[in-house]
Amino acid sequence: MEYIAKTAALDKETANCVIVGLFKPRQLSPSARKLDTLYRGKLTRACQRGHAKATLGQATTLHNSSRSKHEHIVIVGCGEAERFTTHAFHKALSAGIQEAKKCNAANVINSLVELPVKDTDLPTRVQISVMAGEAAAYRYTHTLPKAGKDRSPLKKMKFLASQASELDSLRQGRKFGKAIASGMAFAKDLGNLPGNLCTPTYLAEQARALKKEHPKLQVRVIEEAQMKKLGMGALLSVSSGSAQPAKLVTLEYRGGAPDARPSVLVGKGITFDTGGISLKPGNAMDEMKFDMCGAASVLGTIKACCELEIPMNVVGVVACAENMPGGRASRPGDVVTTMSGQTVEILNTDAEGRLVLCDALTYVEKFDPETVIDIATLTGACVVALGNVPSGLMCNDEPLVEDLYKAGDVSGDRTWRLPLWEDYQSQLDSNFADMANIGGRWAGTITAACFLSRFTEKYRWAHLDIAGIAWHSSGKQKGATGRPVPLLSQYLISQAYPQEH
Numbered sequence: 001m002e003y004i005a006k007t008a009a010l011d012k013e014t015a016n017c018v019i020v021g022l023f024k025p026r027q028l029s030p031s032a033r034k035l036d037t038l039y040r041g042k043l044t045r046a047c048q049r050g051h052a053k054a055t056l057g058q059a060t061t062l063h064n065s066s067r068s069k070h071e072h073i074v075i076v077g078c079g080e081a082e083r084f085t086t087h088a089f090h091k092a093l094s095a096g097i098q099e100a101k102k103c104n105a106a107n108v109i110n111s112l113v114e115l116p117v118k119d120t121d122l123p124t125r126v127q128i129s130v131m132a133g134e135a136a137a138y139r140y141t142h143t144l145p146k147a148g149k150d151r152s153p154l155k156k157m158k159f160l161a162s163q164a165s166e167l168d169s170l171r172q173g174r175k176f177g178k179a180i181a182s183g184m185a186f187a188k189d190l191g192n193l194p195g196n197l198c199t200p201t202y203l204a205e206q207a208r209a210l211k212k213e214h215p216k217l218q219v220r221v222i223e224e225a226q227m228k229k230l231g232m233g234a235l236l237s238v239s240s241g242s243a244q245p246a247k248l249v250t251l252e253y254r255g256g257a258p259d260a261r262p263s264v265l266v267g268k269g270i271t272f273d274t275g276g277i278s279l280k281p282g283n284a285m286d287e288m289k290f291d292m293c294g295a296a297s298v299l300g301t302i303k304a305c306c307e308l309e310i311p312m313n314v315v316g317v318v319a320c321a322e323n324m325p326g327g328r329a330s331r332p333g334d335v336v337t338t339m340s341g342q343t344v345e346i347l348n349t350d351a352e353g354r355l356v357l358c359d360a361l362t363y364v365e366k367f368d369p370e371t372v373i374d375i376a377t378l379t380g381a382c383v384v385a386l387g388n389v390p391s392g393l394m395c396n397d398e399p400l401v402e403d404l405y406k407a408g409d410v411s412g413d414r415t416w417r418l419p420l421w422e423d424y425q426s427q428l429d430s431n432f433a434d435m436a437n438i439g440g441r442w443a444g445t446i447t448a449a450c451f452l453s454r455f456t457e458k459y460r461w462a463h464l465d466i467a468g469i470a471w472h473s474s475g476k477q478k479g480a481t482g483r484p485v486p487l488l489s490q491y492l493i494s495q496a497y498p499q500e501h
Contacts (some may be wrong), residue, residue, distance in 0.1 A: 001137050003130055003178065004158045010111065011038045012161060017072040017105035020098040021115050022047065023081045024054040031111035035073055039064065043075065053077050057091045059099035065306040066369055072103045078115065080335060086128075088116045090412040093129055096197050097136045097154070106155040110222035113159055115169075125408060126159055126173025127180070130485065132179035140192045140479060176305070178409075179307040180489045184482030187293070187300030191471060191480025195289045196270030198276065200239075200320035201248040203269055207249045214306035216255060232359040233336040234344055238352045239321035241276055241329025248360060251302050251316040255309060256496075261370040262313035263492060265302070266360050268353045268376035269295030269320035276323045276349030277331055280473040291353070293470035293480055295320060300485040305492060312496045315367050320358040323349070335433045339363060345433035353378045354437060359405070361455040371400055372461045373491075374452065375484060381444030383468040390416040391484055392400070392465035394449035400462050404487070407494055413487035415464060424450050444472050 002422040010018070010031050020032035026047045028036060036043040038394055042062060052060040056079035061072050076096040078084055100108050110133075113125040137152040159170045190198060190206065204221045224245050231454055232248070239246035248270075252262075270291040274280060279406030280288065295318035302316040330336070333439040334346045336355075339362040344355070353376050364372055382392040390408070393415040395401045401417060408414035427447050435454065439447030449463045470484045 001133050001154050002156045003133070003174045004156060005161065005167055005174055006158065006166050006230070007161045007167060010034050010160060011069070011245035013109060013158065014069045014101065015109040015158065016107045017074060017100045017103055018070045018109045018111060019074045019076060019100060020111050021078045021092065022052055022054045022075050023084070025138070026054065027081065029111065031073065035070065043073065054079065056088055057095045058071035058254065059095040061099055063102060072100070072105060074099045074103070076112065081116070084115065085118050086409055086412060087118065087122050089115065089125065090128060090132070092238070093132045096307050097132055101136060101153060102151040105156070106153055108154060108156065109158045109160060111160070113355045115164030115292070117274070120410070123176070124140050124168050124171040128412065130174055130177025131181045131226060134178075134185065136268060138185055138188060140189065142189065143197070157240040158221055171289075176308065177306045180486055182307055183300035183489060184485045187296040187304050187485050188480045188482045190296040190299065191290050191293045193289070196320070198270065198292065199244045199271050201244065202293065202321050203251050203271065204247045206299060207251055209282065210251065212302060216253055216309070217302070218252040218254070218336045219307055222250070222323040230363070231268065231337065231339045231341070234355040235319060235321065235359040237330045237336045237346065238270070238355050241326035242322040242324040244271070247320040248363065249318045251299070253302060253305050253314045253316075254313040255314070260313050261368055262315045263495065264315045264317065264367055264369040264372045265298045265488060266357065266364060266372060266374040267295035267298035267312070267316070267318045268292070268357055268374070268378065269318045270353060270356065271320060273323045273350070273352065274325060276329050276352060276420060278323050278348045278350040279325060279358065280350060280431045287471065287473060290471040290480060291377050293377050294466060296480065297375050297466070297483070297485050297488060300482065300487040301492070304485065304489045308493070310496045311490060312492065314492060315369070317360050317362070317364055319360040321356055331340055338455070342454065345430040347436050348438045349439045350378050351448070354448055358451060358455045361452060365458055369459050371397075372456065372459050373464060373488070374461070375464045376468055377385065377470050378465045379448050379467055380446045382465040385418070385445060385486070386416055386446070386468055388468045390414045391469050391487070392445050393417045394420045394446065394464060395462040396420065396453065396456065397460040397462070399470065402461050404491055405437060405460060407491035408487050411486035411490040413484050413490070415487060416434045418446055418449070420446065420453060428497050430451045448453065
């Protein structure tokens with residue numbers, strides 16, 4: 001979609017559709033009042049008759065003559081003005097754009113960016129709007145030859161400035177929004193691909209393709225032979241039952257000073273997870289193609305950084321493998337030696353994500369990182385605890401927690417902290433190795449993070465369990481969400497531009 005920022009009066013600018021806001025009780029937004037005057041009280045009458053309501057996220061369309069400047073007016077309920085937070089803005093915006101799609105509007109004026117959103121400036125509101133527009137227009141087409149015909153009707157979204165001084169803010173928000181949305185779409189495409197196409201080798205190829213587009217990016221692919229030399233016994237134990245070789249891919253984006261320490265993102269890239277010898281039930285096993293969404297989010301975030309030419313150093317690491325049962329597969333009870341030298345008793349081969357991550361987390365010490373964030377669809381227990389709203393956050397650094405919380409609030413891609421107390425570590429005790437790879441039935445999300453914490457003591461680290469938010473499981477929405485690309489991108493943007501974000 002094309003996003004246009006211009007100085008123009010709403011009553012002079014032509015569009016198929018205008019999206020405006022309505023607060024309780026029947027309080028029209030500034031642009032809505034202008035249209036109400038232009039169309040002789042039409043919006044006021046719709047409110048008085050109960051057609052248009054201020055309930056948050058409820059959208060109503062008023063239709064005009066095809067000869068008018070605005071064929072459709074979408075009135076979106078915004079709830080109470082004093083409670084209009086970033087989260088509420090996301091909800092209202094999504095409702096408005098979906099209603100505009102129902103009108104088959106190609107040219108839309110988005111006036112919601114004028115609304116007063118708590119703790120949010122104009123560039124951020126535009127950024128969120130562009131991301132919402134791209135999400136509404138997204139279509140997966142790779143294995144659907146006919147899907148190309150089912151395009152979104154939305155072609156243009158306009159943001160109108162009342163004065164020229166606002167144009168820079170509109171353009172800045174557009175720039176950030178387009179880059180993050182591009183990263184999200186990339187992550188969605190990778191996640192939605194089936195496991196027979198999206199293999200560890202394919203993910204490595206996608207990283208190399210990114211390098212061709214962006215000269216500031218350096219890509220290295222570590223093969224199994226080199227992993228063996230490095231002592232990555234945990235990662236290799238996961239791929240041992242598969243015909244697909246594991247890959248450890250590093251993407252180094254250098255946009256900052258040569259001696260500046262990088263922020264490192266580490267993604268779990270299990271391109272298909274059968275559970276291995278600890279075989280999963282057949283029901284919904286097709287969704288295990290999404291077990292590489294952590295890796296996809298790292299690739300998507302790196303893509304966003306490249307498109308923004310963000311002035312900092314960022315390293316992405318994706319640990320890719322396929323977890324299959326086979327004659328060479330790991331068995332429950334096997335003991336493997338990690339790159340760190342610590343040994344692990346594999347009690348459950350379906351707890352494989354932490355095995356690929358632990359070697360990757362040891363490997364990233366070589367970058368002398370400022371921070372490390374790993375992203376993984378790690379535990380079903382996280383879905384039980386938090387549902388599909390936030391990702392689970394466990395961290396060994398308080399300022400990093402605060403930074404991720406703030407990034408989540410701005411982007412709408414929120415996270416929630418769970419404890420990482422020493423009390424839980426004993427659940428990983430083993431009689432035959434330094435630790436077991438599972439901690440029993442209770443607090444599964446936390447004990448998984450406790451396992452990873454034993455490989456992250458040399459740097460500031462956060463773990464994001466995205467099992468509940470990486471994909472939708474059913475209906476028309478079934479597919480990858482592209483999260484947490486918005487969270488990660490916003491975090492990096494805030495680090496790179498601390499005064500602006």
